[in-house]
Amino acid sequence: MIVSSFVGYRGVNIKRGGGKCKGGPGSNFPEMLVDCPSFSKPQRHMYDDTTAIDVVDLLKVFEKKNRAAVRAVDYISFRVRRGEIFGLLGPNGAGKSTTIKILTTLLPPTSGSASILGYDVVSHPLEVRKSICVVVQENAVELYLSVRNNLRTFGRFHGLTWSEIERRADGVSELFGLREHQHEKGVDLSGGLKRRVQVAKIFMIDTPIVFLDEATTGMDTFNKRATLQAIREESRKGRTIVLTTHMLDEAEELCDALAIVNHGRVIAAGSTDNVKSMGLRLLNVSLTFERLTNDILRFIHAYHPYKIETSDHSIEVKVREEEAALGILAGARQTGLLRHFEITNASLEDVFVELIDKKESVTS
């Protein structure tokens, strides 16, 4: 199933606001692209009723006095389908929040374009804002208002009637365990609770697109679980969710599709399963021995594993080829010391670390 695809521009100059960017667009081809039939077919805003968000060669350069300009977003392209949970992943400073700020009309792009449900974020910001709601990365709670009034004002801003506001505020208070905190002011809440209020607000309304920039940061495990469950429910109802997170297990569990960005560029993208398995074919071999000997380590090293981690009697090896995994397993059995083994696909985190590592070494 095609869940996400890329469009690119080769050698096209994009003009906006008098500025001219040469050569860049289209050069940001992800190293690993999966499910991307339209990638080689340069098109601008291939909007159809299955597309929720379309980003084409987006560039954001922050110019600073007496300092080098920062290319926070460097010709990024991706498309998010309606009803999809889409993860934007990457290390600190990769450009995730900047991309979200452009998509939510907070920042204008330097060049390139992005549309939400067919509305261009620069030329139709109001229509875009009517279609979205956002949990920004920064804490955003009215410190001098009670939790209830935080929900009320949010509802008012989004045009809900008074009765609807009260009904929905009851619902989300229940869902996020805010009932007993209703009358507490934002300033008196703990960090995690503030975040809960901020996240709870987006469940007050039904905008078709939701942006979550590290929404679960600071939440305890129980509330994180409840939030993820609620996000999943919203997606089932047809809302499109775009999220950033550093919790890769969370992304793996939740996202239908994702893009991994680094230094403002997409380095991998596609359906979550495909990003995990198709591109790098990284396999995880876990072995537990009665005892670890130098011979065991020596024969494993002969397979040139990507990574080895040892602890007590266990050893975890990441390899790229299936033959290597099976060879290691066969060798381990021959030692007569093998007690337990497991071969699994690498986790999203493994893929992520490898991609970022590779990128860094190429860059350096």
Place this chain on the structure above:
Amino acid sequence: MKEVLAVMYREFLIRRTSPLWLFFDVAVPLLYLLMFGVAFDKALGLGLAIGGDSVSYNQFFLAGVLSMSCFGSAMNQSYGFFVDRDNGIFYEFLTYPMTRGQFLLGKILFQCLMSVVQCVLTLVAGVLMLEIGIQWEFLLLVFCVVIIGAAGWFFFLAIFAFLIRRNDTYNTAINVAYFLLMFLSSLFYPLENVPGWLKVLSYGNPLTWQTDALRFLTIGVGQIEFIVIESLCFGVFLLVSFWGAIRTLQRAI
């Protein structure tokens, strides 16, 4: 319109949480008039001669107090952007389904209502306690000038609140600007006999335009043709500031 009302509702909820702030907001101009005005009134004795008329300092200063309270309201409201930015809520607001203009209008309209309340209290105190004669028939126009004045200054100051991102720098810059604007205007003294350079600077100051209009409407001092020109200038100042505030708000992230 409902977007503007939503912003006003939010401002109201926040103000309601601090009755002390609300009290000072409303009462400060009154204190100015009673303490400052009375002292000068006594010191000047016979009053001021303006265009052949003699007016008491209290009468003269009334319009100045109203202008000052508009500026003060606008200044307080513009500090709110820093609080909102610190709370993070500022960024969230800008993703809500409203235009930047509606956001700014909502922010100031609540404050304009407060300015009208300030104005009523100041006028009533002026009449009852200082026996100032007021042209009541122009009361609605006085309210209009107060509202337009507060809005104009708010949009003007908002530009700097968005450009200067540091609370402390903004605080210092605005206090210096307030001091200069107050003393280079017709707020404290008539401009008829001041040195030429001061006159030129003062007549280029929107605070003078607003104060002259208020003085004309409250105590009938000034020439109508001149006041009309000054009012038009203030209108242009308001529109340009509104436009400038929207432009800088787009780049305020």
